[in-house]
Amino acid sequence: MQRISTTDLELNFQEVEQALTNQEALEESNRCLYCYDAPCIKACPTGIDIPTFIKKISSGNLLGSAKTIMSSNPVGASCARVCPTEELCEGACVLNHSTKPIMIGNLQRYATDWAIKNEQTLFEPGTPNGKSVAVVGGGPAGLSAARELARFGYEVTIFEAGEKAGGLNTYGIVSFRLPQSISYWEVEQVEKLNVTIKTKTKVGKDVSVKDLVKDFDCIVLAIGMAHVPDLGIEGEDLEGVYDAIEFVKETKSGIVSKDFVGKRAVVIGAGNTAIDGATCSVRLGAENVKILYRRTEEEMTAYDFEYEFAKQDGVEFRWLTAPKKIIGDEHGKVIGIECIKMNLGEPDKDGRRRPYPVEGSEYVIPVDAVIKAIGQTRHLELIKALELQHESGVVQVNKETYQTSNPKIYACGDVVFGKGNGDAMVVTAAQQGKLAAYNIHQHLTASGLAQ
Template sequence: MTVLDPPELAELGSAMTTPQAVIEAQRCLYCYAAPCQQACPTHIEIPSFIRRISNHDDRGAAQTILDANVLGASCARVCPVEELCEGACVLNDTEDPIQIGRLQRYATDTFSATGRPIIEAGPDTGRRVLIVGSGPAGLSAAAELRRDGHQVVIWESRQRAGGLSTYGILPIREPLQIAQHEVDEVARSGVEILTGHPLRSRAELIGASAEFDAVLLATGLGATTPLGLDNEDLALDGLDYIATAKLDPDSLPRFARVAVIGAGNTAIDAATIAQRFGSQTVIVYRRGEQQAPCYPAERQFALAEGITFSYLSQPVGVVADQGVVTGVRCLRTALGPADLSGRASFSTVPGSDFVIGCDAVIKANGQGRPQDSMGDLEMDTSRGFIAVDADYATSIPGVWAAGDAVRSTGQASTVMAVQDGKLAARCINRALMGVTGRKGA
């Protein structure tokens, strides 16, 4: 069933018309060794696809994008382009950068409207690969493996495929329809997607590794990290709150005042939803503005929405009256030298208790390590993620891992997960095609 976003959560920004796209594309200098392409984690040939738009070859433009990034429509919307491709555009020195994200959205949306498949499966190799998880890493890997001709099955624990693109990204950035179209296209290529099908145990993982020629774990991260707050059970989970807004907005609870704990992009998304549904919203963060993990453009967006920030504020408890939330109790903090994360450390100031009045507290402080139901996988103890080698192989033979579950490249983001899935699939393909016959045959 199609879910229509309410007006408060309608997608930001209008789509480019063809004349607008052509005019913008013609501003591009089509640089050799283009900095924008080098800044793109999936290395889309950006000058090439933009030149194709300028020449009215929309299909060729889209194919250039999708060959490198099968989730190009999602990434056109959710990538931090100010930090990546557009931030690297040489025109930043003299004028506005090329609107690469909007041009990518134009090309991919125009192509999708034609009904043509975005993934062409290769000749059947007879090899079978299981992918656990259907988020960006899993879908990207599935598409790459189908292009190589392998049979692919995806196990997804939730009732809808798509991972954070489906459940965890603010609809005004990525409507549910976009995420589900990409899932449908992966399925259309011949990938079998089984929803409501979690990986439950080590025995099941070992059994799968015997049944399939390869297994890729693309499970993402775990649940929101507990904070140890007093009355923490009265706080709402930020990811659940965003998922409700995206999948069942009519049931979204409404509040007069909301405090969101955390200052990452998930916190910005949760706060934006609350603000747009009528709440007076404050983001509470234990460090300062310069240490906030959200992108600067996201912080400016939140301020423009009317969201306020309470920096140097360490939440210690949810204040409640007979089970009804009335505020969040905090301590002031002071910053110190950089810690292991590279950000300033902090300490609480004794006797600095204060309460931020609110009738809802939303935790959006980041997710924990991947679910530990996958057996005796070696973990990267310095980070708490699944340990992999340079070819994305885990400590269990025949099992690979990619995406946020390993975070092998850069910060956690949709585009980084897409690239991880693509690279892991290539490693799996090399391993499968370097042997003869089925495993165990």
């Protein structure tokens, strides 16, 4: 049996990628061509002026660099670590054609890390305009909306159901990619603009929907997603079956378990959360970790860099494999999972080929833990209480303004993602929060409500 101490487990969850040294950052920033009409800016969903922030690094103006980043992206310190930069800014870098792209994400981290270490306050609240906005949800979209509204002078209150604000960045992305301290700093930057954050406060339970609509001039709905849905198979109630979201949350909250040491784990699903569940299992000491996915590698939704990271961690991938039953022992503990092989048929509504089972192909994998990571459910109860038009929990909005079917309510982030409405990235949620804030300000100013 593998021996591992609690201290070793904690070390396993420290950041994997090392920060640039001062010399490395200087040399890398001086590689930038500072392109006019830079394609990297266009590739960034929040439109960060990338050549400018890099130029400021090369000239030693790290405060100016951090301000340039964070003015466009209120969660820019987190995004420096979790954005799929190879698909966005770095993928668009003109140096791809001749050498290698500028390490934009690493330089963004360098500048924002400097601001964090030096306890910088980057922005000031606007002059109060006498109007108030409620933001439901304190994740990337909600924080972005709140910050921009506060800079316009609104009295902003964030209602956050969790113990801490930050949403996905605080609880949902593994700590060896994104430490909680980074998310906490971004939350503090918003709080310093006189934004009130009410944590452990669930709208519809601790605060009535009726009071929310009555007491605020506008509402931003940025509630994200809920828990992982059931697989719908026998054995889900056995000891050793985990919700991937809660599983990652526990590791980020400092609850380091030794239960996985020397064990065998399988993860159901192939998105970024599934990768997180698998790589967390490895760091908890699991002897063997497999990801089971009912489609093929081509259809998986995880980012390429996440996939490569998991493979480097020794995670195995079983394609065209679906769970059929979770098997337990006489004590109610997981000991195996029955799987069935799949084939792909015609494309379904989202364009991916629909999987179907191969008759008689069942087989059993001996396992000690099963982690469910097949997407997330939606907060239908609250959406219905607000009487908003939606499609299976995807709130319908004007794609230009993010205004819902209720003119007083705007929505952004995961609650509007899905059904062909774009990619659910942290950086995209941040941009939507900004745009919702701008359109609320325009709406209230045009109606004479904001002075």
